[in-house]
Amino acid sequence: MSKTKTVKDQMGRVVEQPATSAPVVVLVRPQLGQNIGAACRCMLNFGLTELRLVSPRDGWPNPDADSMAAGALPVLQNAQVFDSVEAAVSDLTYVLSATARRRELEVPVIGTDVVGPQMRTYEAAGKRTGILFGPEKAGLTNADVVLTDAILTYPVNPAFQSLNLAQAVNIFAYIWASSADQLIPDLFDGSRSEVAPREDLTRLMEHLETELDAAGFFFPAAKKPLMAQNIRAPLTRAKMSAQEIRTFRGMIKALVKGRGEALLKIRRARGEDV
């Protein structure tokens, strides 16, 4: 069911989307070219070939990445570059955050024992999957994590948690490769519609936040990121169908229009010109 399609990356290049169903690795704001190259080698060792970069610190292409990629240079050369996480995951249906940090977010945590079969099941149904890895120093932000379906955490030593970026990619790639042919039979129960592509969800969130902004909802302004997270997390967890998203967007429009109508009514009642 997975189709080949062309997408445009940040540099305006039209890129043919590989027909692979394997997970996409998304490095979010990576800092060191060496780590990007080493990540490519780890990916290809376990059969992952599709790399996406969100705003790499030192620009792109980065010659530091080449030597560490070794025989995985084609993975590096085919990497696509995006300027936002939203854009990088827009065609994906199931997206994880790799993070060891505890978060006060309503994003579920998935175990390393089931993540492979879970992704395989989406892939077998023709859905594309992916995983975000954060920058070396700080990791993913809450604003990144809240865009994803689940958090993947490795059983790291509490006394020495910080994994090198490539090592973190390495372990995910190993987990995925180890789960070949393992599916979760009832993940798609047939009674539910397909989950909409991530892009639809992103547009819903943007629509909603634009209207909330206009309504003065995000007050004080400093609290906006936190408030936005508290909206994005549950909407992501809901795994809405395209129809449900259309319904939500219609709902937002109705509410906005309604506010305008209500305002008109108040002003008319006051005898003002409207």
Place this chain on the structure above:
Amino acid sequence: MSKTKTVKDQMGRVVEQPATSAPVVVLVRPQLGQNIGAACRCMLNFGLTELRLVSPRDGWPNPDADSMAAGALPVLQNAQVFDSVEAAVSDLTYVLSATARRRELEVPVIGTDVVGPQMRTYEAAGKRTGILFGPEKAGLTNADVVLTDAILTYPVNPAFQSLNLAQAVNIFAYIWASSADQLIPDLFDGSRSEVAPREDLTRLMEHLETELDAAGFFFPAAKKPLMAQNIRAPLTRAKMSAQEIRTFRGMIKALVKGRGEALLKIRRARGEDV
């Protein structure tokens, strides 16, 4: 049941053996200091702390290793150096070879799904375990592998198999950490004696090979390594108790003596002076 003891490493330093029961990582003839340092970081990320080096190419200590070890410098500083695999594993009971290469050896292959519980079960019984990783370029030799109980192979991409040394250590450490509290209940069934320390087995093999050499068994000489492997692999698989090893050594002595006795008999029969 695991005890603290002092061992002497290749540099003559008396080293206190950690009381940990976690697997020992043995890097066999590692080439690059950077990889040794990176391996330490991967080990400590997943709670492994005991590193042993067999004949590191560039000597030891190696300043190239330090920066890559990052916060895992103590693991690096406590590394012990040996001049043979046999010496490096002498106190271990269950030893693996990490290798992706197909071998014509009678050494069993263990799955990544059971290796963690298998090692944990030895550890819970107070036995020490370890795993060999070969040099970057060529990997472990058959002569190395045949000293071990089983081969561990990762599900690598057949088109791009060569894992970086630190990445290979990283995945083993992850597998081990993921298997916390998983034991194989019937691995020690109580009806069997304890498996002898590896040192006893090494001495048995040396004893046997010395006698076979004296008997002109290894002919032509070029075939000796292969012939020795074919002896070592089944003896290792047998997981002999100390008593069984004593019996085998007695057997060898008896055979050697018997050969002398038989020779005497022949010479006497010929009327020669004996």
